[in-house]
Amino acid sequence: MATHRLSFLPISISTSQSLPSKRHDFRLSLPLSSLYGNKLLLKISDLSLFVTKHHSSTTATVSFSLPTAKPERAPSEKSPKWSARSIKSFAMAELEARKLKYPNTGTEALLMGILVEGTSQAAKFLRANGITLFKVREETVNLLGKSDMYFFSPEHPPLTEQAQRALDWAVDEKLKSGESGEITTTYLLLGIWSEKESAGYMILATLGFNDEKAKDLRKYINEDIVLNYK
Incomplete structure (x- = not known):
């Protein structure tokens, strides 16, 4: 029986990179072992995949600090660093704002x-107090309140003024x-408590924090410093 060959046109896929966008071309060539009516049987062992790929290096930037409104407060080399738990808490805060479809991270x-x-001393203290x-x-x-169901938060909802002051206080x-x-994160939590007119303060007070x-x-x-180095 004659072997038929089915060729597909190249498929171009765009990728998001920090460098100018590259395109990856994939060309598939598939042999057909046989055709029976409307049923197409592929001989997978003969599948050949040709990939033409543009190689480039992608640079990933990881932030080890949190936004500050007063960078002049201390030289960068002397400025205290945020703990890993604090940085993760901030990332989770942005995610929670997005889940609630809020325009800002408050x-x-x-x-x-x-x-x-959840693993910081601040989180444990909060849970221990209900x-x-x-x-x-x-x-x-x-x-x-609830946000409009058709509203979509930005990927990184900007901080409210009160939230920024809480970070700066810490x-x-x-x-x-x-x-x-x-x-x-204890500094972060106490920073929230320092903002007496903020939603975070009001919620804490309502739930019994004082x-x-x-x-x-x-x-x-x-x-948390001790815990981070164990």
């Missing part, structure tokens, strides 16, 4: 981010302490 989102990350992610989400919707407190080490508990939390302000 103090309420920062609070949720701490709880989503402040859970579910409760914070519920109070957030009660306080701020950095300033670390600098004032004169202690070495990283800025933990100045006395904030004082207790300060005892663990550097504990």
